[in-house]
Each structure stands twice: as C-alpha cells, then as structure tokens.
Amino acid sequence: MKFHAALRAGVRSIFLRVEEALDAPFGGADNPLRHLGAIGLYLLWIVVGTGIYLYTVLDTGIAAVYRSIGQLSTDQWYLGGILRSLHRYSADGFVLVMMLHLVREWCYGRYHGFRLYSWVTGVPLIWLAYMAGIGGYWIVWDQLAQLSALSTAELLDWLPVISEPTARNFLAPDSISDRFFTMLVFLHLGVPLLLILGLWAHVHRISHVDYLPSRRAMLATLAALLVLALIRPVASHPPANLATVPRDVALDWFILFIHPLTDLGSPAIVWALLFAATIVLCALPILPHPARDPVAVVTPARCTGCDRCLADCPYAAITMTPHPLRPGSNLAVVDADLCAACGICAGSCPSSTPFRRQPTLVTGIDMPQLPVNALRECLDRSLGEHRHEPTIVVFACSRAADANALAMPDAIVVPLPCTGMLPPSFVEYALRTGADGVLLTTCRAGGCAFRLGERWTAERLAGRREPHLRRNVPRDLVAVVPLAVGDSAALDAALASFRRNLQGGPAASASLPPYEVLRRPTAEPVFGSVRSPDPRISA
Amino acid sequence: MPKPAAIAGQVVLYGAFAAFIGYFATSPKYRQIPDDAALIKLSINHLGERECRKRSPEELARLPPNMRAPLDCPRERSDIRLEMDLDGEPVLRTTMHPTGLYKDGISTIYRRFEVKAGSHEVAVRMNDNAVKPGFAFVREGRVTLAPGQVMVIDFNPDMGGLFFK
Numbered sequence: 001m002k003f004h005a006a007l008r009a010g011v012r013s014i015f016l017r018v019e020e021a022l023d024a025p026f027g028g029a030d031n032p033l034r035h036l037g038a039i040g041l042y043l044l045w046i047v048v049g050t051g052i053y054l055y056t057v058l059d060t061g062i063a064a065v066y067r068s069i070g071q072l073s074t075d076q077w078y079l080g081g082i083l084r085s086l087h088r089y090s091a092d093g094f095v096l097v098m099m100l101h102l103v104r105e106w107c108y109g110r111y112h113g114f115r116l117y118s119w120v121t122g123v124p125l126i127w128l129a130y131m132a133g134i135g136g137y138w139i140v141w142d143q144l145a146q147l148s149a150l151s152t153a154e155l156l157d158w159l160p161v162i163s164e165p166t167a168r169n170f171l172a173p174d175s176i177s178d179r180f181f182t183m184l185v186f187l188h189l190g191v192p193l194l195l196i197l198g199l200w201a202h203v204h205r206i207s208h209v210d211y212l213p214s215r216r217a218m219l220a221t222l223a224a225l226l227v228l229a230l231i232r233p234v235a236s237h238p239p240a241n242l243a244t245v246p247r248d249v250a251l252d253w254f255i256l257f258i259h260p261l262t263d264l265g266s267p268a269i270v271w272a273l274l275f276a277a278t279i280v281l282c283a284l285p286i287l288p289h290p291a292r293d294p295v296a297v298v299t300p301a302r303c304t305g306c307d308r309c310l311a312d313c314p315y316a317a318i319t320m321t322p323h324p325l326r327p328g329s330n331l332a333v334v335d336a337d338l339c340a341a342c343g344i345c346a347g348s349c350p351s352s353t354p355f356r357r358q359p360t361l362v363t364g365i366d367m368p369q370l371p372v373n374a375l376r377e378c379l380d381r382s383l384g385e386h387r388h389e390p391t392i393v394v395f396a397c398s399r400a401a402d403a404n405a406l407a408m409p410d411a412i413v414v415p416l417p418c419t420g421m422l423p424p425s426f427v428e429y430a431l432r433t434g435a436d437g438v439l440l441t442t443c444r445a446g447g448c449a450f451r452l453g454e455r456w457t458a459e460r461l462a463g464r465r466e467p468h469l470r471r472n473v474p475r476d477l478v479a480v481v482p483l484a485v486g487d488s489a490a491l492d493a494a495l496a497s498f499r500r501n502l503q504g505g506p507a508a509s510a511s512l513p514p515y516e517v518l519r520r521p522t523a524e525p526v527f528g529s530v531r532s533p534d535p536r537i538s539a
Numbered sequence: 540m541p542k543p544a545a546i547a548g549q550v551v552l553y554g555a556f557a558a559f560i561g562y563f564a565t566s567p568k569y570r571q572i573p574d575d576a577a578l579i580k581l582s583i584n585h586l587g588e589r590e591c592r593k594r595s596p597e598e599l600a601r602l603p604p605n606m607r608a609p610l611d612c613p614r615e616r617s618d619i620r621l622e623m624d625l626d627g628e629p630v631l632r633t634t635m636h637p638t639g640l641y642k643d644g645i646s647t648i649y650r651r652f653e654v655k656a657g658s659h660e661v662a663v664r665m666n667d668n669a670v671k672p673g674f675a676f677v678r679e680g681r682v683t684l685a686p687g688q689v690m691v692i693d694f695n696p697d698m699g700g701l702f703f704k
Contacts, residue, residue, distance in 0.1 A: 025548025027541070032556075092560045147571060157649060163638040165649035168582050171691050172704055220549060224557040232561045244687045245572050250565035260569055 004287070012107040019447070020484045028445020028482065030217045035446060036101035038210040041199065042218055043097060046090035046225070048192065050083040055189070058139070060181040063239075066141050070236045077233060085229030091133055092254040093225065098129060102281075108449075112285040113292050114315055114340050121202045123281045128198055132191040133255035139184055142237035143246035144256075146170070150242075151259040158267035173242045205338060207316040208452060293341035293417070294368040296334045302351045303364035305330030308466055309345035312420070314451040318345060318365075332365055342450035343367045343421025347460075350467050352423035354379070355515070367421065375414070375426065382412045383434035390436035390502045392495065395422050399449035400441050401483040401491045408495060411439075420453030424460045424469035427478055432515035437477045437502045439495060444482045454482060473512065476501065572653055577684035579625075579652040579661070583694040586645050587617035587637055588668035615642045617669045623692075624662040625654065656686040663692055663701050676700040 019033045026032065032039055057080060059068040072080030102122070105111060111119040134152060138145045153167040169175055203209045212218060237249065251260070262270045296309075300323065309332050310318045317338035323329040332345070345365045346352055352363040354376040361373040383391065388410040396403030397419040404413055412435070416422055419442045427438045440461075442454035459465035461480060469478070479501075481494040541549070572578065591612040599607045616637035623631035630652060638644030646667075660681050664674040676694070678701035684690055691704040 022552070025541075025545045025552060027545070030549075089557075089560050089564060092564050093556075096560065147569075154649070154651070163644060164584060164647050165582060167649050168584065171580060171582055171693070172689075220553050221556075224553040225560075227554075228557040228561045232565070234564075243689055245576075245578055245689060247574070247687060248568045248570055251567075251569040252565065253563045254560075259571075263571060 008107050008109065011103065012109075015104055015107055016485060020444070020486070023444060023484075026217075028447060029214050030220075031446055032213075032217065033100070033104065034444075035210060035213045035217065036097050036104060037203075038213040039217065039221065040094055040097040040101060042212050042221065043090045043094040044192075044196070044199075045212075046222070047087055047094060048196075050087035050090070051192070053080070053083050054087060055185070058185065060185055061178040062141065062176065062181070064178075065139060065181050066236065066239050069140050073233060073235050081233050082226070082229045085232075085234040086225055088234045088252070089225050089228055091136065092252060093221075095129060095133060095254045098126065102126070106284070109289075112287075112289050114317070114338050116285045117205050118202055119285055120282060121198065123278060125195060125198045125202060127278075128191055128195040130255065130258075132188065132195055134258075135184060135188045135191060137252070137256065139181065139188055140236055141181070141240050143240055144237045144249050144251070146240035146242065147246045147249055147251075148256055148259060151262055155258070155262055155267045155270060158271060170242055175242065205316055206451070207314060295336045295339035295341055296343070296345050296365050297368055298332050298334060298365050299362055300325055300331055302362050303331050304351065305332070306350060306364075308348040308350065309365050312344050312348040312452070312456055314342065314344060314453075315340050334365070340450055341367065341369070342418040342453060343370065343416065344418060344450060344453055344456060346372060347421045347423050347456070348467065349423070353425040353467075354423075354429040355425060367417070370417065370421070372423065372426075376429070378414070379412075379426070379430055380433065382414075383430070386412060386434065390499060391434055392437045392439055392499065392502070393430040393435040394439045394441065394495070395419060395426070396441045397443055397453070397483075399485070400443050401485060401487040403441055403491060405488055406491065406495065408499075410499065411495060418448070418450045418453035420448070420450065420456045422457065424467055427461070427469055428473045428512065429515065431473065431477055431512050434514075437479070437498060439479045439481060439498050441481050441483050441491060444484050447484065477512075572687070575656050575686055576653050577656045577686060577688045577690070579654055579659075579684075579690045579692065581623060581631070581648065581650045581652070581663070581692045583619075583621070583635070583665070583692075584645050584647050585619060585635075585665075585667060585694050587619050587635075589613055589616060590668070590670050616644070616646070617667060619646045620666040620669065620674070621648060622662075622664045622674075624660075625652065626660050654684065656684050656688070658683045661692070661703070665694065665701060678702065 015033070019031065022031050022033055028034065054069070054072070057068055057072060059065060069084070072084050074081075105115075105119070134148060137148045150167060150170045153165070153170055156162060157165045157167055169180070213221075237246070240246075251257075258270060261273075296317075303323070305320060305323055305326075307320060307330070310320055315338050317335045317340070319333050319335065320330040321333050323331040334345075346363065346367050349364045349366075352361075352366075352372045354361060354372070361371075361376050363372050366372055379393070383393070390410060392408075392411050394403050394406065394411050394413045396413055396415050398415045398417055403415060406413055419440050422440065427440075430438050440457060442457055443449055445454060448454040456465060458480060460467060461469045461478065463469065463471065479494065479498045481491065483491055589612045591610040594602075594607075594609055594611050598611075599609070618637070619635040621631065621633050621635060622629065631650065633648065635646035635648050636642070637646050658681060660679075662679040663677070665676040666674045668675065678692075680703060682690060682703060692701065693704060694701050
C-alpha cells in the first residue's frame with residue numbers, strides 16, 4: 001500500500017507540473033491534460049467519421065480489399081488518402097489520450113468512492129479500443145495485417161477455451177476466403193459501436209459532460225493531424241502472402257505493441273500481464289481509502305424544489321421527487337453513493353443566503369461537516385473580533401493552494417471543500433459586516449477537483465448563473481484567484497496585490513452600506529454537533 | 540485572444556503531439572524473425588481412432604432391430620502421439636489429447652519452429668490409436684527453405700496423411 005501511495009504521489013507530482021506548465025501556452029480551457037476525456041472522444045469521432053468514408057469504398061475480398069484501400073492512397077490521395085491517414089492517426093491519438101486519461105485519473109486518486117462506477121466502466125473500454133484497433137489493421141490485408149492476424153491468432157490459441165487453433169485459418173495463402181473479410185468489416189463496425197455504448201455508460205453518472213473540447217482545441221488537433229497526414233501519408237505494405245514471413249514491418253506501436261511483446265516473451269506471459277492489469281485496475285477501488293466526507297443533507301422544510309442543486313451537481317447525485325409537504329412542489333433527494341461531498345449544491349441553494357433573520361440558518365441542502373449556519377457564525381465572530389485594516393476575507397478552496405499558510409494578519413481565511421460551495425450572497429454579507437474585500441481562491445480553470453466548482457463560482461459571481469452575486473456589490477472589492485496546489489507564492493502575491501488595490505486603488509472608494517447583524521437569540525442547532533463552528537476556519 | 544508567445548507555444552506542442560504519433564505509428568520497424576531464418580509450422584487437426592469391438596450374433600439379436608450396429612464403439616477418441624525430428628534431432632515429442640468433455644472431439648496442435656534458411660531433413664511421425672504400437676503415419680524428406688519462407692506440415696487423410704506444403 002505504501003508503495004502504491006508513493007508511486008501515485010510521484011506520478012501525480014509529474015502530472016501536476018506538466019499540467020501547470022501547459023497552462024501558460026494553452027490556458028485552462030484549452031489545456032489538453034485537463035480535457036483528456038473530451039479530446040479522446042473528439043478523436044474517436046474523427047475515427048468514426050473517416051471510417052464511414054473508408055467503409056463506402058471498401059471492396060471485401062482477398063485481393064479487392066487490398067486494392068480498394070491502396071487506391072485511396074495512390075489515386076485519391078487528396079481525399080481518400082488523407083481520410084485514411086486521419087483514420088489511423090486519430091486512432092493512435094485516441095489510444096494515447098485514453099492511456100493518459102487513465103494514468104491521470106489514477107494518480108489523482110479518482111477511482112474510488114463516488115467515482116467507482118466511472119472507473120470500473122472505463123476498464124472494458126480499453127479492451128474494446130484495442131480490439132477495434134487491431135481488427136482495423138487486418139482489413140487492409142497487407143503484410144502488417146498478416147503479421148497482426150497471425151500473432152493475434154497464436155495469442156488467442158493459447159487460451160484453453162478455443163478448441164481448434166485459429167491460427168490454422170492463416171496457414172497458407174489458400175486458407176482464407178473472401179467471407180473472412182466480410183466478417184472482419186462487421187467486427188470492425190460492431191466493436192467500435194460497443195465502445196461508443198460503453199463510453200455512454202462511462203460518463204452517464206456525471207452531469208455537464210464535456211463531450212468535446214473547446215473549438216480552438218478541436219481545430220488545432222485536427223490541423224495537427226491533417227499536417228501529419230500530408231507529411232506522412234499512410235500507405236499499405238506489400239500484399240499479404242502467407243507463404244512468407246513479413247519483414248521490416250512499419251508497426252503501429254500504439255496499438256500493435258502486443259505482437260512484439262508476445263514474440264519477446266510468450267502468449268502465457270502476455271495473457272498474464274493483460275489479465276493482471278485488468279484485475280489490478282478493477283481492484284484499485286476496493287483497496288483501503290480514507291473515509292468519505294459526509295454527504296449532502298436535504299431539509300425538506302426548507303427545500304423549495306427549485307432544481308438549482310440538480311442543475312449544478314457535477315456528479316448527478318441529486319434527483320427531484322414530489323415534495324411530501326407541499327403538493328405541486330419538488331424535493332431534492334441526494335444519492336449518497338454518487339455524492340462527492342463537494343458542497344456545490346449548498347452553494348446553489350437560494351435558501352443559503354446569510355441575510356435571513358433566523359437565529360439558526362437552515363438551508364434546503366447543506367453539508368453536515370460545514371453547514372452554512374456555521375459558516376455565517378464564524379464569519380460573524382471572525383469579523384467581529386478582527387481589528388486590522390483592511391480586513392480581507394479569503395474563501396479558500398481546500399484543493400487549491402493552501403491558504404491556511406497565509407501569515408497575513410489582515411486575512412480571515414475560510415477554507416471550503418470547494419469554492420463552488422460558497423453561496424454568492426456570503427460575499428456580499430462579508431462585505432457588509434466588516435470585510436473590506438473578499439478574495440476567493442479556486443482551482444485553475446478546467447482543473448477543479450470536483451469538475452465544475454471553479455466554473456460555477458465564476459458564473460455566479462459574473463451574474464450568469466443562479467444564485468448570482470447582486471449587481472450592487474462593487475466588483476473591485478471581490479477577487480477570484482485560480483490556483484494550483486503548489487501556487488502558494490502566487491496566492492501571497494495575489495493577496496498583496498488585492499490589498500494594495502483596496503488601500504489605494506480604485507477599490508478604495510467602493511463600499512457597501514453596512515448590514516446590521518441582528519442580535520439573534522441563541523437557538524438549539526438543528527443538526528446537533530454539526531452546527532458547531534468549523535475548527536478549520538481561522539482568523 | 541492568446542498572446543503570440545502562447546500561440547507559438549501551442550504550435551510547438553501540437554506539432555510535438557503530431558510528431559510523436561507520426562513516429563510511433565510506423566517506427567521503429569519490426570522484424571519478426573532474422574533475415575536468414577525461415578519458419579516451419581506444424582499444424583494438425585485430427586480425430587483420434589476409436590477402439591471398436593465387433594458385436595457377437597447373440598448380442599445383436601438382443602438389440603432392437605433398428606439398433607443392430609455390428610460394431611460397438613466408445614464415444615471417447617484415442618490420444619494421438621506425434622513426433623518431429625529436424626536434421627536428426629528430436630524437436631517435438633507430444634501427445635495430443637481429444638477435446639470435449641467426453642474426450643470425443645478433435646485433437647489439435649499448432650507449433651512454430653524458427654530454423655535457418657537452407658536445406659533441412661524433416662521427419663514427422665503420428666499415431667492416432669494409442670492401443671496400436673508404432674506410427675501409422677510417417678513423412679520424411681529433405682526440404683530447402685528460402686529466407687522468410689513458411690513451410691507447413693499438415694495432415695489430411697484424403698491426401699495420404701501427413702504432408703509438407
């Protein structure tokens with residue numbers, strides 16, 4: 001276990017560094033490492049689109065299949081040849097991106113708990129992707145196809161479930177018939193269809209799925225592949241001849257690496273590796289992991305059935321059912337297995353406003369480990385005790401740079417599991433109860449640990465998403481700083497810059513009328529101990 | 540709008556992505572066997588013999604008229620013993636077992652032998668009835684293999700048993 005944790009930490013550190021470095025040229029929205037799933041899906045659509053054209057020109061038959069594909073590269077290089085090259089290179093790109101996606105999710109620990117389903121459903125997709133890729137090479141029936149077909153057959157024959165050696169189908173030139181290619185074409189259509197179906201299952205438990213990367217990323221990826229197709233067009237090897245062994249084959253190492261591996265070792269070793277890798281991937285989620293945070297809790301009396309938590313939940317953990325107390329209204333229901341405990345639902349709830357006059361703030365949907373009432377109480381207490389000028393409240397994302405390390409006497413740091421948990425009204429509340437400015441830290445764009453927290457925060461503050469920050473709040477008094485885990489220095493610099501702006505910049509003249517906190521009678525907490533102030537909140 | 544430096548960076552990185560794919564999609568070249576080697580593939584699919592017993596007239600008389608088959612054959616097939624020598628050296632000594640839960644299926648083998656190109660003395664012997672001694676099928680001969688050539692050793696009773704192709 002220690003080895004696994006150390007390995008994961010090491011790989012994560014590499015990934016984070018590369019990912020953060022790529023922010024400089026790409027920015028968060030286009031950073032390819034933050035959108036590997038979407039890029040993979042986009043590459044798959046290129047494979048499918050180009051494959052449809054290749055299918056229309058394909059003649060099935062031993063000689064016809066080779067001729068019809070080969071003619072694309074020679075007689076029709078400007079269309080069919082390019083599409084053929086795109087088909088292959090985007091398939092390679094898909095495999096590359098898929099493996100990077102796998103490693104990234106693993107090293108970030110995104111394979112257990114509420115992510116178990118997505119992880120486990122992703123494992124068979126690897127098998128399907130390779131089955132589709134390997135089968136695709138056979139269709140050309142050149143020497144590369146011959147090598148791949150025979151090696152795969154020899155690999156399959158090792159399995160005790162096959163009674164007659166499939167390699168006998170490739171013994172001699174007269175061993176195969178035209179029908180083999182008809183079957184192959186249908187397999188090469190059927191397996192990718194299964195792959196697409198599997199991808200649907202893979203993502204269907206998360207909401208707001210990025211099915212495609214940004215338009216700029218799509219165009220750039222397509223342009224890169226097009227240039228590659230023009231510079232290095234794909235061509236067929238000499239036709240297959242089962243009476244000889246293919247020599248000096250231009251192997252596709254992304255997809256066909258398994259054949260040299262079999263030659264180097266043995267079918268037994270390769271199957272052992274493949275099955276072991278599959279078992280390890282499937283078993284990862286059941287290894288011991290830290291206990292999950294408590295999931296969101298709905299208070300039916302305060303739930304208005306407005307659907308905002310349903311719309312904002314990144315993991316589709318919320319459904320709406322008829323409200324038992326109010327006929328005609330809906331009630332949010334949390335699926336504990338899917339809840340990530342990110343608190344984004346609490347941030348989206350219109351009942352989470354701290355301006356409500358109740359002695360105990362009870363909202364429609366809340367996090368037991370940090371209820372909005374505790375947030376308000378601590379804000380009241382911290383601002384009441386704070387005597388520094390200017391006073392800055394830092395609502396800090398716990399997954400971004402560590403804001404607790406800030407040694408600024410004028411900063412009140414309020415760590416949140418995700419900044420998306422913060423109802424925008426808390427920003428106004430802080431400003432009207434003593435804060436001179438509010439700084440929010442989020443994960444970097446596209447890099448939110450809970451997928452959408454940083455995006456929803458930005459949209460709520462900009463007034464593009466409900467609940468929004470009211471327009472009367474001077475925007476100069478609010479700053480949002482996207483940060484990665486290791487960006488402590490950037491956080492220090494951002495805070496210093498924000499402070500200067502509050503003291504002497506345009507924000508110095510901006511202000512909000514103070515809000516008089518009523519002396520609320522002490523009330524018994526609704527959730528018992530969960531109402532106590534969060535010990536992580538420090539002034 | 541990205542800065543020129545960012546655009547240049549993107550161009551370089553997308554180019555590196557394409558170059559990486561372009562290189563490993565075809566390189567390095569792979570050679571399955573050395574230049575001066577050839578392959579001999581031994582592949583046989585065959586049903587082993589069954590040891591049948593002739594029914595006596597009394598036995599036949601006791602059977603219903605429609606079931607009076609003169610031979611009583613068990614369902615199980617015999618193991619098949621197979622040997623192969625290459626240039627006088629034994630390279631294979633094996634027994635092929637019938638497939639199927641009741642051992643009534645076909646016996647199969649597929650082996651690949653990498654040899655130096657050139658002339659070789661090949662001998663294959665097969666016995667498909669474990670009760671009988673010796674080998675019912677034998678094929679011996681000198682073959683000359685060109686570099687990269689694939690020679691197949693197969694079995695077909697209609698073609699006289701074992702044969703080289």
